[in-house]
Amino acid sequence: xxxGASATRAAPAPRGARAPDGWTAFTVVCAVLVAGPxxxxxxxxxxxxxxxxxxFSGLLPEALLSTLGLLVGVGLGALVLGTGLAAxxxxxxxPGRSWLEWALVLPLAVPGYVFTLFALGTLPAxxxxxxxxxxxxxxxxxxxxxxxxxxxxxxxxSQSATLFEAARGLGLSRxxxxxxxxxxxxxxxxxxxxxxxxxEALADFGTVNLLGVHTFTDAIYKVWFNxxxxxxxxxxxxxxxxITLTLLALERLxxxxxxxxxxxxxxxxxxxxxxxxxxxxxxxxxxxAVVVAxxxxxxxxxAVDAVDDGLLAPExxxxxxxxxxxxxxSAVLVGGLATLLAxxxxxxxxxxxALAVRAATIGYGLPGSxxxxxxxxxxxxxxxxxxxxSGSILGIDPGLLLTGTVIGLFCAYTVRFLALAxxxxxxxxxxxxxxxxEAARGLGxxxxxxxxxxHVPLIRAGLVTAALLVFTEVMKELPATMLxxxxxxxxxxxxxxxxxxESLYRTAALPALLIVxxxxxxxxxxxxxxGRRVSEPEAAVTAGTWTR
Amino acid sequence: MSEVRLESVAKAFGRVRAVDGxxxxxxxxxLVAVLGPSGCxxxxxxxxxxxxxxxxxxxxxxxxxEMAGAGRFVxxxxxxxxxxxxxxxxxxxxVVAANVAFGLARRPKAERGALTKxxxxxxxxxxxxxxxxxxxxxxxxxxxALARALAPEPKVVLLDEPFSNLDxxxxxxxxxxxxLILRDAEATALLVTHDQEExxxxxxxxxxxxxxxxxxxxxxxxxYARPAGRWAAQFVGEVNVLxxxxxGAGVETELGVFDLHRPATGAVHVxxxxxxxxxxxxxDGNAEVVEREFRGHDxxxxxxxxxxxxxxxQLPSLELYEVGARVFVxxxxxxxxxxxx
Numbered sequence: 001x002x003x004g005a006s007a008t009r010a011a012p013a014p015r016g017a018r019a020p021d022g023w024t025a026f027t028v029v030c031a032v033l034v035a036g037p038x039x040x041x042x043x044x045x046x047x048x049x050x051x052x053x054x055x056f057s058g059l060l061p062e063a064l065l066s067t068l069g070l071l072v073g074v075g076l077g078a079l080v081l082g083t084g085l086a087a088x089x090x091x092x093x094x095p096g097r098s099w100l101e102w103a104l105v106l107p108l109a110v111p112g113y114v115f116t117l118f119a120l121g122t123l124p125a126x127x128x129x130x131x132x133x134x135x136x137x138x139x140x141x142x143x144x145x146x147x148x149x150x151x152x153x154x155x156x157x158s159q160s161a162t163l164f165e166a167a168r169g170l171g172l173s174r175x176x177x178x179x180x181x182x183x184x185x186x187x188x189x190x191x192x193x194x195x196x197x198x199x200e201a202l203a204d205f206g207t208v209n210l211l212g213v214h215t216f217t218d219a220i221y222k223v224w225f226n227x228x229x230x231x232x233x234x235x236x237x238x239x240x241x242x243i244t245l246t247l248l249a250l251e252r253l254x255x256x257x258x259x260x261x262x263x264x265x266x267x268x269x270x271x272x273x274x275x276x277x278x279x280x281x282x283x284x285x286x287x288x289a290v291v292v293a294x295x296x297x298x299x300x301x302x303a304v305d306a307v308d309d310g311l312l313a314p315e316x317x318x319x320x321x322x323x324x325x326x327x328x329x330s331a332v333l334v335g336g337l338a339t340l341l342a343x344x345x346x347x348x349x350x351x352x353x354a355l356a357v358r359a360a361t362i363g364y365g366l367p368g369s370x371x372x373x374x375x376x377x378x379x380x381x382x383x384x385x386x387x388x389x390s391g392s393i394l395g396i397d398p399g400l401l402l403t404g405t406v407i408g409l410f411c412a413y414t415v416r417f418l419a420l421a422x423x424x425x426x427x428x429x430x431x432x433x434x435x436x437x438e439a440a441r442g443l444g445x446x447x448x449x450x451x452x453x454x455h456v457p458l459i460r461a462g463l464v465t466a467a468l469l470v471f472t473e474v475m476k477e478l479p480a481t482m483l484x485x486x487x488x489x490x491x492x493x494x495x496x497x498x499x500x501x502e503s504l505y506r507t508a509a510l511p512a513l514l515i516v517x518x519x520x521x522x523x524x525x526x527x528x529x530x531g532r533r534v535s536e537p538e539a540a541v542t543a544g545t546w547t548r
Numbered sequence: 549m550s551e552v553r554l555e556s557v558a559k560a561f562g563r564v565r566a567v568d569g570x571x572x573x574x575x576x577x578x579l580v581a582v583l584g585p586s587g588c589x590x591x592x593x594x595x596x597x598x599x600x601x602x603x604x605x606x607x608x609x610x611x612x613x614e615m616a617g618a619g620r621f622v623x624x625x626x627x628x629x630x631x632x633x634x635x636x637x638x639x640x641x642x643v644v645a646a647n648v649a650f651g652l653a654r655r656p657k658a659e660r661g662a663l664t665k666x667x668x669x670x671x672x673x674x675x676x677x678x679x680x681x682x683x684x685x686x687x688x689x690x691x692x693a694l695a696r697a698l699a700p701e702p703k704v705v706l707l708d709e710p711f712s713n714l715d716x717x718x719x720x721x722x723x724x725x726x727x728l729i730l731r732d733a734e735a736t737a738l739l740v741t742h743d744q745e746e747x748x749x750x751x752x753x754x755x756x757x758x759x760x761x762x763x764x765x766x767x768x769x770x771x772y773a774r775p776a777g778r779w780a781a782q783f784v785g786e787v788n789v790l791x792x793x794x795x796g797a798g799v800e801t802e803l804g805v806f807d808l809h810r811p812a813t814g815a816v817h818v819x820x821x822x823x824x825x826x827x828x829x830x831x832d833g834n835a836e837v838v839e840r841e842f843r844g845h846d847x848x849x850x851x852x853x854x855x856x857x858x859x860x861x862q863l864p865s866l867e868l869y870e871v872g873a874r875v876f877v878x879x880x881x882x883x884x885x886x887x888x889x
Contacts, residue, residue, distance in 0.1 A: 435637035438600050441624040442631040443651030443700060449625075453650070457641045 023348035023447065024356070030341055031356035034363060034415050037374040041238045044231075044377060063219040063236070067243065069133050070140070070208070070215055071198055077141030078197040082148025083183070083190055085284060090156035091178055093269040094280040101153075102527045104284055107291045108146045109519035111476045113206025113497055114512045115143055118295040120210065121302070121505030136213045140201045142291045147200070148193035155189035156182060161267040174270065188254045195251035196365075202244055203367035205479035206497045216240040217479055220369045224483055230376070237373040244366055296516065302509030311506045313499060315490055319511065323491040326406065326481075327474040327518075330413045331467040337414060338421035338466055342429050343455065346437075347447050357422070364419030368412065368480030375411045376484065379403050405486050412480040417473050421466035428462030429455065468522050475518045550612070551576050551704050551736040552597060557606030559592055566592040568760030569606070574704065574738055579730060581739045581751035583784065589760040590740045594706045597738065598631050599624030611703045630697030630705040630735075635713055636689045638681040644668070644692050645677040651700035667699040671729055686714050687722050694726060698733050705730065707739040711746060723750055744784050748772060756780045772821075774809055774885035781819035781887060786848070786860050788820045794886065802855050807883035816886040822848060822862035826880045827869060833876035835859060837869050851877060 089101045116139055120127035130138065159182060167177040183190075205217040216236055223232040272280050306312050313319070345357045363371060379402040386402075402408055432455060440450040456463065478493045485494065492511035499508035552574040559567040566589040574580050582590045595601045597608055599615065599622060607617040610629060615622045630651075638647050648667055652660040668674045671691040681689055690710060697705050710726065711719045727750050730737050741747050747754055748768045756763045756771060764776040775781035778789055792801035794812035799805065803825065806818060827849070838858070839850035842865065849869065851859045859877060869875055 433635075433637065435633045435635060436639060438598070438624070439631065439633060439637040439639070439696075440650065441600075442598055442627075442629060443696065444625045444628075444654070445650075446623070446625050449653075453653075454639055454641075 021348050023344040024350045024353045027344040027353040027356040031359035035359040037378055041374050044234050059219045062214045063216045066213050067215045073137030074140040074201045075194050078145045078148045079194050081145040083152050086149045086152035092272050094272040094277040096281050100284045105146050107143050109523045110143050112143050112204050115139055116207045116210045117500045117508050131211050133213050136211050144197040144200050147196040151189040151193035152186050155186035164267050191254040192251050195247050198247055199365040217369045233373050237370040241370045248365055299509045299513040302506045303513050306506040313507050319490045319492050319495045327471045330474045331471040334414050334417050334421050334470045335467040338425045342426040343451050361419035361422050363415040371412050371416045372480040372483035379408050408484045417470045420469050424466035425462050428459040472519050472522050553609040555607040557603045559603050565760045570762050577734050579737045579752045581747035582755045582757050583747040584757035586742055588757045590757050594740050598629050599627050628703045630702035632693045632697050632707040632710050634709045636693040643678050648695045648699050663699055667695045671695040687718055704736045775819050777889045778887050786822050791817050804879045806879045809883050809885045812886045818884045818886050820884050822860040824880050824882045825861045827875045830876040831874050833874040835875050835877045837871050837873045
């Protein structure tokens, strides 16, 4: 390969004085629109009137304490449960292991508030025992441990047997080798998983609200709806954003140090027999029964009851339609935007577009409440301008065009889920060699034409994954939807929360069941893809071949 | 009329001057090869013509229209330049016919079908029209890539090391085949290669490139027989560079007196090809055979001359000299070129 050619591919070399191309401009505009509101939050905090904090100073200490308590509790819980299960299936062999290995991911499909619904409805005395921080920690641990489990398992499986053999040769027992070699090697992955679980816990609104735990999300909701104080909501959101970004930075740091140097023969697992094998099968089975099977069965039973007894909420059909439409449209919108963004980065290859893409995907992991508060500020400002302008020029009053409609919701979903879709698209786009772009352009295709005729057909799997991820996330999403939904815009998630908070568990069951079933789709997809490591079309592209 | 004209084109990547003031013209229907070692900037030159790189300076014209120059840059899709990539870059999700028709999207349907069919016939792949690229052999893939580039009837076809991905046994046959296809299509073509044999046998004209500059441009026979400089002489074929004293039409060297292409006087270096020397077996010879490389139809001898230098001699394999034999080496009745550097 020529020096020159490789240099262009390796680095976005400075191109000298040159007007920015359209794709760079596009990515920068995306970044400003997506990250702008988030950057606006702390600015509003500084410039805003300072009495909001004092007005809500009563809320702040409790929010801070509860949130920290939640972080510590869930962190420890997910760490122990996730790592323990990962070690069990990675280092031991027992009947049913290959099946359990994947079944243990299923709790990802159960949102915290759905499990809370199940717990509150089945435990005695209206679930009085779990209406506390401890209860919230327990629930989050049960539904969020798969993040730790998945990353720890991947790390354990990538460890080479020779390392363990070396440890054994130095006089360590098998158990000691796992504890002193296997665990420390997997530490970056495990911490990364814990950080992901914690970000999910921070983003939650339904669980903590239903259990009466007054964390930041809950406080934001209170000042927003009970006091109508946006300034205070923004200040609380800024706090929450700070905590989340710290976690995000820690996760990046942990991942950055994760170097799996060893890629050799895998360690043969210990074959468990007798009581040990029985215990190894039973423990995960009991866990799955509690977190997945029992809630599904109970929800199904309640749902049947509700349908039979006419206990369904009157708005159920409308909520289902709203959920479906919102999720579908977001999947198309966010998936499409993510594709254009990923392609823009590829087409321009400038330093500014790389930076812009990083900025545009920062919303990932930020709680929906923070995102909602962040996007409402510029949208409300625009709304008033539009309203004033049309009032004075056209003499009509359009009302709140952006904040009063689903447009605000779409903005929030875009900020929150763009990174998710972007990662899925980028992973498959990155496998297409640059020569294909150049070949198509040499044949008269412009950039958009190349995208439509070469890339989209080649990354179909990635596109479907991206759309599916956004679809299910929007179906599950509660806090942002809650804060930004237009009048009459209730979704299934809101139905679940509302009915549960009024102890109408049967009414909440059917929407909750639907949410879990939809949530199962990407989890099952992930399991299937992991089984094959790389999906076939993508592998075919890498190999320069293609199978139908 | 020239189909491609480069005027003092330059392109740097950081501190590396990949293309450093190159001027070159390619006439209609001409097949020009850019020959140079890897890293000499020849692929960058191709990419500058195709529009995948912007020149830092100079002008690129295709069919007399300015494609890149001061303040002007025509994107690749508007240049009507066909490109055949080193690894073919066939679209894996499209069958052969769809690959070939890719560049014809804006033509009327009937014309598109006819052009695709005709181009497939030109490369002899009409029977593989429904196959996917991964179902083809390397040579077939290359012909698809060529057909795809030719189908939109471009002003010029650029070929980037088109034979480097093929087995050595296939290469010679395919080289001839590609040449015939290009001639049939009356295409103007620029081919980039590091293989001197490929360049010499295929091209109407040769442009020898080193470190971003064109060292010599000419017909293959001329570049081979009369290299402009020491580097070009050594890169294109094997050569003995001898120093001597020129006296008008002849030059006197330690191996004897050679005729000169053009008269010169004074101290010069001359490029003497191995086949421009003759050997005879003599006990009192002036050289000894150190090495013998049998190549079938000819033999390359490495001799140690009594002056101490190594001399390369190429002879038909009719009569063989053993390693260690004493031989007498002398100029064959041909003329040699004085080198400028």
